[in-house]
């Protein structure tokens with residue numbers, strides 16, 4: 295019976311007993327004295343478990359010596375206190391079983407100790423075996439659990455909104471179309487490429503850009519709901535913050551206004567940060583050491599302070615005072631560029647900042663019009679280093695005002711959305727948190743492509 299490396303490392307009382315660990319070889323060192331040191335990892339913990347293998351083992355020459363990075367092994371032996379630096383225990387192997395060998399050690403794509411993140415993206419099937427991506431995988435899991443935990447505790451229901459939809463929630467025209475194709479008999483154009491002009495069984499359908507509109511229907515029945523799932527944007531952008539497929543967390547609350555929304559965003563972010571700091575201590579220490587040496591203090595600082603808030607109008611005034619340092623012009627009415635957002639969060643506040651009440655012209659039709667007639671009850675949460683991590687709003691709950699912000703065609707298509715304003719409409723609000731941007735913020739990683747298992751960007755959808 296074998297134990298995860300995490301539980302072996304956590305139980306000093308196992309010293310003196312026989313244990314079995316199974317995993318993949320991270321490194322091997324052979325001493326002249328006929329002893330090999332194997333470090334194996336199994337995903338359960340950042341640290342690899344060291345085992346000491348003597349040449350007295352019957353398969354030492356035939357199987358242990360030829361082992362190379364990436365081989366899968368089971369090691370059994372007595373757990374002893376370790377003299378080695380950076381490790382508390384090690385296995386004195388009495389048996390090493392090779393479960394899966396590496397046929398050509400020279401060709402093993404991640405055999406070298408360090409690779410660039412760009413290179414590792416081309417090896418997405420093997421990169422979870424590296425230190426960094428093991429840690430990312432664990433933190434991603436803990437952050438997701440923390441999100442479900444907070445919502446559950448506050449009485450929210452998780453609603454699974456559709457992936458295939460006819461509506462473009464954000465109206466930004468960044469949709470992927472869904473076609474029904476027969477994989478075994480793909481329609482080919484004369485040049486051999488796949489003809490994707492097929493529709494969704496006679497209708498137009500797309501991959502969702504946001505679950506929000508569908509979620510609102512459940513909000514106006516269940517009061518507090520959220521969705522957490524993949525969303526898709528056909529934006530042909532090559533930045534470190536944009537993916538064609540990303541995960542979004544979207545809560546929607548009834549009998550609530552923009553202030554309730556901002557408070558929920560703050561509680562959610564603080565809860566996730568607290569959980570990750572608490573449950574991923576070793577992984578976070580790695581990110582602090584290797585990626586961003588301020589990441590932990592930055593996160594602690596957030597827990598200790600209330601989020602700063604400012605209106606869009608105030609934000610523009612702040613930016614205007616430093617306008618000479620920006621590439622893009624600053625004036626009331628602009629859709630802030632990334633450099634502006636980052637200036638506000640990084641230079642001006644030094645912590646996440648909630649910017650509210652944006653001009654209606656640059657925001658989606660569903661946001662509630664303020665009494666001034668020119669701004670809407672929108673909010674973005676801007677984080678240092680990343681920029682916008684949350685976008686949300688109070689929703690327009692008055693049918694006549696909503697109609698005035700929809701084109702006739704949209705009114706027709708979203709008849710059911712309008713119904714929600716005809717039958718028991720109430721003030722409600724919600725937001726979308728980009729899960730990968732949150733993870734980049736939590737770990738200090740520069741690029742959202744490196745915090746999702748299989749990044750989808752233009753030119754990268756192969757497996």
Ligand code: 4AD
Nearest residue numbers: 504506536537540544683684685686724725726728
């Ligand atoms: O600001 P967005 O577009 O808002 C919405 O979609 C609303 N319907 C959400 C709601 O109110 N329920 O997107 C929300 C967040 C952004 O703040 C950003 O963090 C993330 O989603 N995001 C992306 N993340 C990675 N790659 C992309 N291409 C992203 N586009 C948006």
Ligand code: MG
Nearest residue numbers: 674682684685
């Ligand atoms: Mg936005």
